[in-house]
Amino acid sequence: MFESIRFGTELLRLHAGAVWxxxxxxxxxxxxxxxxxxxxLQITHSCTWKCxxxxxxxxxxxxxxxxxxxxxxxxxxxxxxxxxxxxxxxFTGGEPLxxxxxxxxxxxxxxxxxxxxxxSNGLLVPRYIEVLKKxxxxxLSMDGDREVQQKVRGRKSWDVLLNAMKIxxxxxxxxxxxxxLASFNISCLEEMSRVVREQKVHWMVGLVQVQFSGKNEQNxxxxxxxxxxxxxxxxxxLRTSRRYLDFIKKDQPPRFCFAGIGYAIVSxxxxxxxxxxxxxxxxxxxxxxxxxxxxxxxxxxxxxxxTCDTCRLACHIEANYLNIFNIESILQSMRLTKLP
Ligand code: SF4
Ligand code: SF4
Numbered sequence: 451m452f453e454s455i456r457f458g459t460e461l462l463r464l465h466a467g468a469v470w471x472x473x474x475x476x477x478x479x480x481x482x483x484x485x486x487x488x489x490x491l492q493i494t495h496s497c498t499w500k501c502x503x504x505x506x507x508x509x510x511x512x513x514x515x516x517x518x519x520x521x522x523x524x525x526x527x528x529x530x531x532x533x534x535x536x537x538x539x540x541f542t543g544g545e546p547l548x549x550x551x552x553x554x555x556x557x558x559x560x561x562x563x564x565x566x567x568x569x570s571n572g573l574l575v576p577r578y579i580e581v582l583k584k585x586x587x588x589x590l591s592m593d594g595d596r597e598v599q600q601k602v603r604g605r606k607s608w609d610v611l612l613n614a615m616k617i618x619x620x621x622x623x624x625x626x627x628x629x630x631l632a633s634f635n636i637s638c639l640e641e642m643s644r645v646v647r648e649q650k651v652h653w654m655v656g657l658v659q660v661q662f663s664g665k666n667e668q669n670x671x672x673x674x675x676x677x678x679x680x681x682x683x684x685x686x687x688l689r690t691s692r693r694y695l696d697f698i699k700k701d702q703p704p705r706f707c708f709a710g711i712g713y714a715i716v717s718x719x720x721x722x723x724x725x726x727x728x729x730x731x732x733x734x735x736x737x738x739x740x741x742x743x744x745x746x747x748x749x750x751x752x753x754x755x756x757t758c759d760t761c762r763l764a765c766h767i768e769a770n771y772l773n774i775f776n777i778e779s780i781l782q783s784m785r786l787t788k789l790p
Contacts, residue, residue, distance in 0.1 A: 572614030626652035656764025
């Protein structure tokens, strides 16, 4: 509750110093500095390039040969992020749990009083369950029914997922299934909805961003999206906001964005970007946190507006709704960090 009040207070300060004409998406603002007051309310750290899975739809551009930032540098970044006023930190990858220093990283988040979440494929959840108890929310990727999940994520990945859900819940960790809707799993939506109910876990759903994978065949048709929304909105465990569902149904470009203003992304080699599309855009240059402090880098970080028209990324779009005090988004986000 205290953290929610702090989040609301910081958000009010962000609004008080906002330049709304630059929060509204305009191509001419691409790579321009933001003239208003920035507050890094939430940071997502893609903490490793590595993964113990090789999913066919992976959007993370993994590379097991690339080197991740050192423990020392990550801890320094977390301290600086917290000093700069961040309230939430999320870890994604690759697979965050392949970093064997994750216990130290989680301790650091706890010491800094950060609300923390992690996206995992579940394989190493049993091994790290004591560490994961420090999390406020554990996302587990669910990409279909048993057959499709195993086809896209590999043999045994379905049992791995259900086991991770079970162990997470038994240990009092709020667990959410995280689903990226794409052409290869759309026929499993009813079954995924049933499994979420059966397992009694939260459910977050977003659309595939083919800009990352380059696989246009994974896109959904308008009819498929509309049918999906009809199924999704009937599920009582769904924590995706009504507003996001309306957004994907209408298929219009987003109109505003707080990327690089109220939230940001840190890549595995500690480069700061406003959002994932900016990270994967060769025309955008992030700022290295090995060369500048987080505060300096965040304040200097130029806006990204080049590919916003195609952006449907649930994590960013939902953060935007939260940042304009959308009541349903606030309630959904509060529900997520409680046991369902
Ligand atoms: S588990 Fe996640 S990060 Fe790893 S390959 Fe699959 S989609 Fe990519
Ligand atoms: S690409 Fe998406 S998240 Fe990034 S600035 Fe544009 S709308 Fe925001």
